Amino acid sequence: MPNGLWVVPVGLMILVLSIVSAGLSAEIGDGGFGLGHPVSESDIATWNIDVSPDGQGLPPGQGTVTQGAQLYAMKCASCHGPTGKEGPNDVLVGGQGSLRTAKPLKTIGSYWPYATTLYDYLRRAMPFTAPQSLKPGDIYALVAWLLNQNQIIAEDTILDAHSLSKIEMPNRNGFIPDPRPDIH
Amino acid sequence: MSDETREHLEHSSRAPSVPALNRRQLLAGGASLLAMSVSSTLFDAHAEEPPDARDPMRVPGALPRSYGERSPFEKQTRLVAPTSSTTPLQGLQGIITPSALHFERHHNGVPAIDPTRHRLLIHGLVDHPLFFTLEELMRLPSASRIAFVECSGNSRDGWGEARDVTVQSLHGLTSTSEWTGVRLSTLLDTVHVQREATWMLAEGSDAAALARSVPLTDEVLNEAMVCYGQNGEPLWPEQGYPLRLLLPGFEGNINVKWLRRLKFGSAPFMTRWETAKYTDLLPDGKAYQFSLAMEAKSVITRPSGQQHLHPGFQEIQGLAWSGRGRITTVEVSVDTGQTWQPARLQEPVLPKCHTRFRLPWSWDGQETIIQSRCLDETGYQQPTRDELIKVRGTHSSYHYNGIQSWKIGRDGVVRNVYA
Structure with missing residues (x-):
């Protein structure tokens, strides 16, 4: 889409940049500005906290449903209720089959398309008052308990990088790419 | 004399x-x-x-004083809720939102970041993963742009019952600033992004570590910026100090604030915010995903909800904006939708930016409903509430852009209604 504000500067800048980078990038090996610091693999590992649906980014470690139950009671129940259904914050359990009804209930079990997202989210953002305080084994255990409460995995499941990335969530195919504009 | x-x-x-x-x-x-x-x-x-x-x-x-304050006679403020605050649209002039009144939405508070310690990491499918300090980013070629940012949940009341509230309460999760920073394309050239890269994860350094996947479309490659400036000074803390992503026209939360990391990949990363949260549930149980553009919307800000009107002359004013480009037309009805007349668009009219419209009007003291509807340069027309709900139902939560109706009673009181 044409952008009136940028038409002239962008055109000029691309011209200038292409000249500059042609001249400099061969010598200094980047876009020609010589700015930014090279990063070591260990730096990246510290910062690289996301987990993809294919399991990339899941660390070593494991956890069980039983361990998760204890951790949940200690660290999560005060905001999400004793069984994950009570709130007051996001309801985590139940709601399966409700999405097309008059009262849809969006939970991990009814709505989330990927189990890996649960690991990613707990690692980066939970518990709310102490984010990034959970160890990998704690996170696997909490994910195990939450998935078990939602009747997605059995009670004796031991969750690790391999078993978590294999889990198929009930609403895996519940999403469609943005088709808008959809009002005509 | x-x-x-x-x-x-x-x-x-x-x-x-x-x-x-x-x-x-x-x-x-x-x-x-x-x-x-x-x-x-x-x-x-x-x-x-x-x-x-x-x-x-x-x-x-x-x-003289070292950092100014507004007149003590001026009292308009944001309306504060636990995780957000809204811009007082009814009191703004022109199109720029003062930084102190820019709406807020955050997912675990506003972090306090020392800019000398802040780093941006760019990695993934790139030849040269790099850390940037703020000082280095500010040495790169810069760009400025005036653009709106709107929360995808703005106007969400529209999916439910019509409450008797103000335009600020209903539609105040949108604001416009002049943003300054580095074009994303400049950074991509610097790290040599690889051809297989089709998505970019943007991650904030707040206590939610909010992260969103951004599709590397032509629109994004041409327009995205990594910004450190807002309205002539550094970003305000609530807007991402010291660094944020700007994706003009896209829903607010993907304009990741307190930006610390850009990671390039060949598929979306499927974070909680783009799966469990900012997706639009439809009546059949499916949901739109990556519904990023904020579609065209307009709203009359004066007169508006809970204001008191006197018979006689009253210039109608409002704001219109579209995440897909420029606003080309705003029409106003002062007779409950029977007739529509074009409003004057106040210059400047910029793409993906609030546009102020005006219409001279004299209220005769009789009960009526006033409304506005806008058209953007793609030919998209702001829908009625009925048209919107017919397609999306009432459980979408996000992206409500139906026509706003204000009912003016004989008592001069303006109320939010559906018409």
Whole structure:
């Protein structure tokens, strides 16, 4: 889409940049500005906290449903209720089959398309008052308990990088790419 | 007439109706007239009393100060909720939102970040993963752009019952700023992004570590910026200090604030916010995903909800914006949708930016409903609420852009209604 504000500067800048980078990038090996610091693999590992649906980014470690139950009671129940259904914050359990009804209930079990997202989210953002305080084994255990409460995995499941990335969530195919504009 | 006397006349609207008073009486009368509503002693002349401190010509003014504040007479504020605050659209002038009134939405508070310690990591499918300090980013070629940012949940009341609230409460999760920073394309050139890269994870350094996947479309590659400036100064903390992503026209939360990391990949990363959260549930149980553009919307801001109108002339004013480009037309109805007339668009009219519209109007004191609807340069017309709900139901939560209706009663009170 044409952008009136940028038409002239962008055109000029691309011209200038292409000249500059042609001249400099061969010598200094980047876009020609010589700015930014090279990063070591260990730096990246510290910062690289996301987990993809294919399991990339899941660390070593494991956890069980039983361990998760204890951790949940200690660290999560005060905001999400004793069984994950009570709130007051996001309801985590139940709601399966409700999405097309008059009262849809969006939970991990009814709505989330990927189990890996649960690991990613707990690692980066939970518990709310102490984010990034959970160890990998704690996170696997909490994910195990939450998935078990939602009747997605059995009670004796031991969750690790391999078993978590294999889990198929009930609403895996519940999403469609943005088709808008959809009002005509 | 001396300037001093003229000043007193201006300060007392009643003074011109008593022309027989001499200058001395007029001065004294002017002062006491100001106090009349309290004392009601009209010609109780007290020429010997000290000058009225409210007369700006009779007391020395304030000295220079290092960082300004608005007039103490101005009181408009954001309306604060636990995780957000809204811009007082009803009180704004022009198109720029003052930084102190820009809406807020955050997912675990506003972090306090020391800019000298802040780093941006760019990695993933790139030849040269790099850390950037803020100082280095500011040395790169810069760009500025005026653009709106709107929360995808703005106007979400529209999916439910019509509450009797203000335009700020209904639609105040949108604001416009001049943003300054580095174009994303400049950074991509610097790290040599690889051809297989089709998505970019943007991650914030707040206590939610909010992260969103951004598709590397032509639109994103041409327009995205990594910004450190807002309205001529560094970003405000609530807007991402010291660094944020700007994706003009896209829903607010993907314009990741407190930006610390850009990671390139060949598929979306499927974070909680783009799966469990900012997706639009439809009546059949499916949900739109990566519904990023904020579609065209307009709303009359004056007169608007809970304001009190007097019969007679009243310029109608409002704002219109589209995440897909420029606003080309805004039409206003003052007769409950029977007829529509074009409003004047106030320059500048910029793509993906608030656009102010105006229409002269005289209210006859009769009950009516006023509405606005806009058209953007793609030909998209803002829908009615019924048209929207027919397709999306009432459980979408996000991206509501139906026509806003304000009912004006015979008592002059303006109320939010569906019409």
